[in-house]
Amino acid sequence: MKDVKVLGPGCKRCQTVEDMVKSAANALGISIALEKVTDYAEIARFGIVSTPGIVIDGKVVHAGGIPKEQDLLDWLQA
Amino acid sequence: MSAFQTTIMQARQSPTTWFIGLTFGIAAWFAVYRQLQPASRWLVAQTGIKPGSHLAASVEFFFFDTPKVLMLLTLVVFVMGVVRSFFSPERTRALLAGRREGLGNIAASALGIVTPFCSCSAVPLFVGFVSAGVPLGVTFSFLISAPMVNEVALGLLFALVGWKIALTYLAFGLSIAILSGWVIGRLHLEAWLEPWVREVRSGPGLVDDQHLEWVDRFEAGWDAVKEIVGKVWYWIVAGIAAGAFIHGYVPAAMLAGIMGAGAWWSVPAAVLVGVPMYSNAAGIIPVVEALLGKGAALGTVLAFMMSVTALSLPEMIILRKVLSLKLIIVFASVVAMGILAVGFLFNALFT
Numbered sequence: 001m002k003d004v005k006v007l008g009p010g011c012k013r014c015q016t017v018e019d020m021v022k023s024a025a026n027a028l029g030i031s032i033a034l035e036k037v038t039d040y041a042e043i044a045r046f047g048i049v050s051t052p053g054i055v056i057d058g059k060v061v062h063a064g065g066i067p068k069e070q071d072l073l074d075w076l077q078a
Numbered sequence: 079m080s081a082f083q084t085t086i087m088q089a090r091q092s093p094t095t096w097f098i099g100l101t102f103g104i105a106a107w108f109a110v111y112r113q114l115q116p117a118s119r120w121l122v123a124q125t126g127i128k129p130g131s132h133l134a135a136s137v138e139f140f141f142f143d144t145p146k147v148l149m150l151l152t153l154v155v156f157v158m159g160v161v162r163s164f165f166s167p168e169r170t171r172a173l174l175a176g177r178r179e180g181l182g183n184i185a186a187s188a189l190g191i192v193t194p195f196c197s198c199s200a201v202p203l204f205v206g207f208v209s210a211g212v213p214l215g216v217t218f219s220f221l222i223s224a225p226m227v228n229e230v231a232l233g234l235l236f237a238l239v240g241w242k243i244a245l246t247y248l249a250f251g252l253s254i255a256i257l258s259g260w261v262i263g264r265l266h267l268e269a270w271l272e273p274w275v276r277e278v279r280s281g282p283g284l285v286d287d288q289h290l291e292w293v294d295r296f297e298a299g300w301d302a303v304k305e306i307v308g309k310v311w312y313w314i315v316a317g318i319a320a321g322a323f324i325h326g327y328v329p330a331a332m333l334a335g336i337m338g339a340g341a342w343w344s345v346p347a348a349v350l351v352g353v354p355m356y357s358n359a360a361g362i363i364p365v366v367e368a369l370l371g372k373g374a375a376l377g378t379v380l381a382f383m384m385s386v387t388a389l390s391l392p393e394m395i396i397l398r399k400v401l402s403l404k405l406i407i408v409f410a411s412v413v414a415m416g417i418l419a420v421g422f423l424f425n426a427l428f429t
Contacts, residue, residue, distance in 0.1 A: 009201065009202070040201050040202060040205060040399060040400070041205075041274050041275075041278055043202050043205075044202060044205040044206055044209055044278045045278060047206065047210075048168070048202065048206065049167035049168050049170075049171050049202060049203050049206035049207065050166070050167045050168070050202065050203060051202050063166075063167075063168060064166065064167060064168075066301075
């Protein structure tokens with residue numbers, strides 16, 4: 001079970017990233033606990049400057065923009 | 079996925095394919111671009127509109143400018159997308175953290191030109207900068223420069239209205255960002271931040287800096303084209319339509335009376351009109367082109383453009399989450415003063 005957080009104030013791109021994470025996890029058959037972090041203070045605590053960001057098991061793997069699908073698969077499998 | 083798609087996907091992994099593709103793409107771009115003027119004339123002739131009429135002038139402006147601006151935008155955005163892949167907000171922050179004011183303001187304004195920024199991430203960016211020890215004034219320099227001295231706007235300004243105006247815009251935009259940030263820093267307004275912003279201690283952020291190959295950078299450029307051109311094209315078409323209307327119908331004498339150098343009040347008016355207007359910097363440039371063509375004073379037009387891009391109401395509403403109302407007012411007034419100064423200075427110098 002991986003703990004995945006999508007960081008972002010709730011813009012359209014954050015929604016896209018959330019959907020991408022879900023479908024990537026589905027494709028890999030990995031079960032994840034997905035959490036959306038929209039609170040600015042919470043986001044800032046992860047140290048990212050641009051959103052959307054992705055945190056997997058407490059580690060920031062991505063910040064700013066839509067990630068590549070292949071990267072997403074790699075992060076989830078790591 | 080079909081076999082054809084797979085082949086394309088594989089070919090895109092190779093730098094050689096990209097270089098060959100880009101060479102052909104750019105050659106084709108120039109070939110088409112050179113035909114735009116005759117093609118738009120021909121198209122207007124086909125519509126049967128009386129040549130020389132107001133309508134003909136408007137329609138020709140529209141037919142010529144729409145493909146021209148969209149083609150220029152595509153090229154500029156691609157190049158800038160590649161350039162931007164060398165900068166990230168995280169890296170910019172690392173460069174600015176602990177900087178002293180003065181030099182820090184200059185560095186922040188310069189980095190604001192090339193660092194990818196969208197107003198929807200203004201808040202995380204602001205908090206991220208301040209919590210990492212970037213001084214408040216330096217953060218503001220960045221926040222003013224990033225939307226105003228936008229590299230896409232600069233590229234379009236350069237292509238549509240000439241390098242002199244583009245350079246002046248760059249120089250004065252940077253000066254405003256540097257000075258406004260410096261003034262705000264001098265005022266020591268840290269206490270006017272929302273309390274939670276001062277308490278946040280930021281984490282390490284993105285640790286591994288991804289190593290990018292040239293193919294990745296080209297892909298980043300292409301992604302930028304898909305995203306930005308896909309998102310702003312209707313702003314641009316709207317901007318060109320407004321420009322076409324001004325070009326065809328607004329009498330030069332009237333416009334010179336309202337926006338000419340003789341009318342001193344036109345500069346503050348241009349700033350005020352610009353605040354509630356929210357347009358992408360790229361959308362405003364066809365309007366700028368048309369206004370200048372009709373004899374509007376350069377200072378007034380620049381003030382308008384700066385106000386639209388740097389003082390946007392939606393962005394201020396977003397920033398209210400981190401700044402107290404007092405600080406937003408100070409921020410807006412300092413920037414507005416800078417824009418007014420640029421407007422008046424230009425009108426005084428170039429008449």
